[in-house]
Amino acid sequence: MKQDITTVFNIEHPIVLPGMSMVAVPKLVAAVSEAGGLGILATGPLSADQTLSGIREIRSLTDKPFGIGVTLMMPGSKENAEIALAEKVPVINFSLGKGDWIVERAHAYGGKVIATVVNERHALAAQRYGVDALMATGYEAAAHGGPVTSLVLTPAIADIVDIPVIGTGGFADGRGLIAAMALGAQGVAMGSRFSITQESPVHDKTKQAVIQRGIEDTLYTAKFDGMDCRIMKTPRAEKLIKSPPNLFNALKNSFQLAEQLGIPWIKLLMGTLIKGPKMMLQLSQAANASESIDLAINEGDCEKGVHLVGQVQGRIKDIPTVAEVMARIIKEANDAKAAFS
Ligand SMILES: Cc1cc2nc3c(=O)[nH]c(=O)nc-3n(C[C@H](O)[C@H](O)[C@H](O)COP(=O)(O)O)c2cc1C
Known part of the structure; x- marks a missing residue:
């Protein structure tokens, strides 16, 4: 029998706020942890100093367990x-890379580690090097x-691993939580749903744009x-997706990215060059994407900007507080269970 994630992470409800750059900020992370879930701070666009202040801010807002997300590439x-x-953060969630060194060092102070995976091979590899849980992220995400x-x-992943699985992608309500558990997961992570809450920093115009769109309105x-x-x-x-990558823009954005991350531009360039042309092209696209994402999240501009959202946007119809979302999900989950008993 797999361990419950509420036991593994010492939380009340098996519900996780996954890392979302510019969205999973200290206020939202702390709100989810305070409401009994596990909030995870996104550190993608943060420098080391900003990550440290983010951790301190979360600790000033809650004494409940929380996590930090790192995208290793x-x-x-x-x-x-x-x-x-x-900082001995209780939970570290890594994605897109091998986090064995994180597991070893987090376990040394009693921390827990979640690996984000999208296939069985990576799930088995992460289990082999000792992660405590997997965020299995599906196509809907x-x-x-x-x-x-x-x-x-x-x-598919739940059947081949002994560690808890957190269903991710397409979950936004209590029925989804029960469905994920019926599929062998021990809980769910919800990005799109928590991004449309009162505590989320997403601009109100973009929150409204999500509410107005349907389940088919994603690419x-x-x-x-x-x-x-x-x-x-x-x-x-x-x-945007029909035009070739704008390399001039990528160069301009790479200066901004280096400044944002607090690393010298030449170090960013060399680090990228070493990884080869494919990675260079990908990082240049990522630098341009981050400018578009910023416009949607912070300026509410979905005309020039681009917003990250899952298919479940078509199921999101309001902007409640995090505590309201959490209470609603638990009630819906209990009702769904009762309907089957
Ligand atoms: C607004 C927004 C921003 C996100 N930013 C990131 C990100 O920077 N890096 C990442 O790996 N995933 C990001 N995600 C994806 C989430 O971590 C998660 O995998 C996804 O939201 C789960 O699917 P769901 O939206 O159906 O709940 C983002 C999601 C949203 C909604």
Whole structure:
């Protein structure tokens, strides 16, 4: 029998706020942890100093367990992981890279580690090097879900590992939580749902744009940031993915990215060059994407900007507080269970 994630992470409800750049900020992270879930701070666009202040801010807002997310292929992510380890953050969630060194060092102080995976091979590898849980991210998810739907991916991974699985991608309510558990998961992570709450920093215009759109109004494409990525379907997004990557813009954005991450531009350039031409192209697309994402999240501009959102946007119809979402999900989950008993 697999351990419950409420026991593994010492939380009340099996519900996780996954890392979302510019969205999973200290206020939202603390609100989810305070409401009994597990909030995870996104450190993608943060320098090491900003990550440290983020951790301190979360600790000033809640004494409940929380996590830090690191996308290992991104520049600056190792430095952010080092800060999380030095600060003995209760949970570290890594994606897009091998986090064995994080597992060893987090376990040394009693911390827990979650690996985000999109296939069985990576799930087994992460289990082998000792992670405590897996975030299995399906096709429905906002941003970088895998090519397989959560309906198929969740049980496929749950059946081959002994550690808890957190169903991710397409979950936004209590019925989804019960469905994920029926598929073998021990809980769910919800990005799109928590991004449309009162505590989320997403601009109100973009929150309204999500509410107005349906389940079919997303695009899944590698042409936005260089990896398969789910975004809101808008005229701008459709145009953007048809045009070749703008290398001049990428160069301009790389200066901004280096400044944001607090690393010298030349170090960013060299680090990218070493990884080869494919990675260079991908990071240049990522630099451009981050400018578009910023416009949607912070300026509410979905005309020039591009918003990351999952298919479940079509099921999101209001902007409640995090505590209201949590209470609603628990009630819906209990009702769904009762309907089957
Ligand atoms: C607004 C928004 C921003 C996100 N930003 C990131 C990100 O920067 N990096 C990442 O790996 N995933 C990102 N995600 C994806 C989430 O971590 C998570 O995998 C996804 O939201 C789960 O699917 P769901 O939206 O159906 O709940 C983002 C999701 C949203 C909604």
